[in-house]
Every structure is written in structure tokens, then in C-alpha cells.
Amino acid sequence: MAVLKNTKQRGAIMEILRNSADPVSAEEIFDSLKNEYPNLALSTIYRNLERFSENGMVTRDVFNDGVVRYSIAEEHHGHYLVCTQCSNKIKIDDCPLMRLEQGLQRDTGYEIEGHTLTIYGKCPDCLRREQGAREPHEKQGE
Amino acid sequence: MAVLKNTKQRGAIMEILRNSADPVSAEEIFDSLKNEYPNLALSTIYRNLERFSENGMVTRDVFNDGVVRYSIAEEHHGHYLVCTQCSNKIKIDDCPLMRLEQGLQRDTGYEIEGHTLTIYGKCPDCLRREQGAREPHEKQGE
DNA sequence: CTTCTTGCAAATAATTTGCACTCCA
DNA sequence: TGGAGTGCAAATTATTTGCAAGAAG
Numbered sequence: 001m002a003v004l005k006n007t008k009q010r011g012a013i014m015e016i017l018r019n020s021a022d023p024v025s026a027e028e029i030f031d032s033l034k035n036e037y038p039n040l041a042l043s044t045i046y047r048n049l050e051r052f053s054e055n056g057m058v059t060r061d062v063f064n065d066g067v068v069r070y071s072i073a074e075e076h077h078g079h080y081l082v083c084t085q086c087s088n089k090i091k092i093d094d095c096p097l098m099r100l101e102q103g104l105q106r107d108t109g110y111e112i113e114g115h116t117l118t119i120y121g122k123c124p125d126c127l128r129r130e131q132g133a134r135e136p137h138e139k140q141g142e
Numbered sequence: 143m144a145v146l147k148n149t150k151q152r153g154a155i156m157e158i159l160r161n162s163a164d165p166v167s168a169e170e171i172f173d174s175l176k177n178e179y180p181n182l183a184l185s186t187i188y189r190n191l192e193r194f195s196e197n198g199m200v201t202r203d204v205f206n207d208g209v210v211r212y213s214i215a216e217e218h219h220g221h222y223l224v225c226t227q228c229s230n231k232i233k234i235d236d237c238p239l240m241r242l243e244q245g246l247q248r249d250t251g252y253e254i255e256g257h258t259l260t261i262y263g264k265c266p267d268c269l270r271r272e273q274g275a276r277e278p279h280e281k282q283g284e
Numbered sequence: 285c286t287t288c289t290t291g292c293a294a295a296t297a298a299t300t301t302g303c304a305c306t307c308c309a
Numbered sequence: 310t311g312g313a314g315t316g317c318a319a320a321t322t323a324t325t326t327g328c329a330a331g332a333a334g
Contacts, residue, residue: 039290044289068324097261110266147307147308184316
């Protein structure tokens with residue numbers, strides 16, 4: 001695969017990725033950079049993001065709104081327990097999938113490369129709040 | 143929310159969803175039905191799928207190829223082993239997460255509601271194809 | 285200099301929407 | 310009958326691609 005040359009656009013895109021905690025879309029990157037690089041092309045961003053993700057430097061994810069967002073690969077490890085109300089997240093360290101994966105590999109002939117796992121629930125705070133809201137006379141929207 | 147009237151298109155779409163083990167896209171449903179209903183419109187399918195999913199009858203998922211696929215909500219518990227090359231899917235029946243979830247519930251105070259799990263890898267066919275394509279002068283470093 | 289990159293414009297692909305007509309309840 | 314549902318065509322949105330000009334090594 002071709003060598004990645006070092007251009008200022010490329011650097012700028014990488015910097016945005018590095019500086020943002022959450023995954024960002026091509027368009028968001030474009031907006032962030034259009035002042036500094038007035039004739040930066042959106043296609044340049046798409047092409048770079050694609051290249052980054054091929055190289056494993058960046059993780060590509062399709063969100064439920066159908067938009068693809070990217071984030072630095074480092075940040076993207078582990079599994080989470082996320083609250084369906086407030087989106088509060090707890091990292092899950094125990095991952096019981098190795099065993100399962102070994103079995104699958106044997107049974108299906110697949111070469112397992114990885115997995116995604118997210119568990120959803122309500123966090124204690126939201127549960128409490130819900131209890132409170134359940135009082136006979138107190139009905140409140142959220 | 144408006145009452146869902148009973149039309150043959152609507153029934154046919156539902157039937158497809160019910161009869162398919164894996165999630166299906168609007169286009170796939172369209173293809174399956176275009177013989178039986180020559181002037182069925184794709185937009186009708188999109189609109190119905192959207193309505194189904196609003197009503198909770200059907201689950202909507204955006205896949206990595208950016209295409210939205212739908213499946214009957216019942217089937218909801220089921221995890222997949224998907225090939226990173228050809229997207230071939232195998233359903234995983236064993237789900238080792240109950241135990242983990244019980245532990246988490248105790249440890250974190252979350253009330254667990256569900257989870258998503260997908261395992262990625264290369265299917266036997268793609269592995270074979272890859273072997274074949276591997277050129278004589280192989281590169282060592284990885 | 286030669287390959288990798290970029291910008292621009294045009295092309296796709298999936299999905300959505302406006303509108304007039306049709307059909308179920 | 311009246312509103313829900315449909316087909317069709319045109320509109321949107323995110324992303325991709327071809328190509329000539331420009332920069333990096």
C-alpha cells in the first residue's frame with residue numbers, strides 16, 4: 001500500500017481527530033477546517049479518513065443516524081455499560097468472550113478478529129429518579 | 143399515532159421480515175416483492191419499515207456498509223459472527239452474557255436492560271481466497 | 285522528476301418527500 | 310365517506326470517483 005505523504009491537510013485532519021473526545025464525521029471535520037483552509041475539499045477528508053482507517057490509525061463507525069464517524073484508534077478499546085436514560089458509561093473490564101470466540105473459531109472456521117459489546121441498562125441515579133417520579137401525585141415529563 | 147390499516151403491501155413486507163432469519167434492507171424486501179407486486183414503490187417499503195420500527199414491531203439497525211436493515215423485534219436476542227470481507231453472517235446461539243450481566247448489576251447498581259454483541263472475523267471462504275491471492279514474495283513485517 | 289495528494293465537479297446510492305390518486309375501516 | 314396508504318417522480322444527503330494540476334520525498 002502506498003506510502004502516506006505528509007501534507008498539511010492530512011495533519012490538520014489528524015489533529016482534529018486527536019483533539020476530539022467523541023467520534024467526528026467528515027462534515028464536522030470539514031466545518032472545523034474550512035476557515036483555516038478555505039479551499040479544502042470534502043473529498044480530501046473522506047479520502048484521508050478512509051486511508052487512516054485502512055491503516056488502523058483510526059476507527060470507523062456507522063452511527064444510527066447513518067453517518068459515519070471516526071475516532072483515533074487508541075481511544076476505542078473496551079466495552080461499556082451505558083445508561084439508557086442519561087448515557088452515563090462504565091467501562092467493563094471483564095470480557096468473557098475469549099472462550100466463546102475460541103469455540104466459534106473451531107466450529108465455524110472463521111478467523112476471529114474482534115468484537116463489539118455494549119450492555120445497556122439504567123444507572124442507579126436514573127433508577128432513583130424514576131422511583132421518585134412514580135409518586136402518586138407527582139407526574140413530570142423529562 | 144395513526145392507526146395502522148391493513149394493506150396487502152404492508153402484510154407482504156411484514157411477512158418477509160417474519161420469514162427471514164437475518165435483518166433485511168428495504169431494497170432486499172423490494173426485490174423479493176417486485177414480482178408479486180410489480181408496481182410496489184420502494185418508498186412504500188421505507189415508510190412502512192419506519193412505521194413498524196416506531197411501533198416497536200421491528201428493530202432498525204445501521205450496518206457497517208451504511209445500509210439500514212430491519213428485523214422482527216422478537217428475534218432481538220441474537221448475536222452474529224460476521225465476515226469482515228464478505229459480510230456473510232452466522233447466528234451465535236450461545237450467549238455467555240447473562241452471568242456477566244448479573245455480576246455487573248450487583249457491582250454497579252445498574253438495572254440491565256439488554257446488550258448488543260457482534261463478533262467479527264474472516265469466514266473460511268475469504269480466508270481461502272486470501273491464501274490463494276498471497277503472492278510469492280511475501281512481506282514479513284506486520 | 286515521479287508518485288502521492290488535492291480540489292473541483294460530476295456521479296452514485298440510500299433514503300425522503302410532495303402530491304394526486306386509491307383503498308381500507 | 311375520510312383519513313390512511315400508495316405509486317411515482319423529484320429532492321436530499323452522505324459519500325465516491327475521474328481527472329488535471331500541485332506538492333512531497
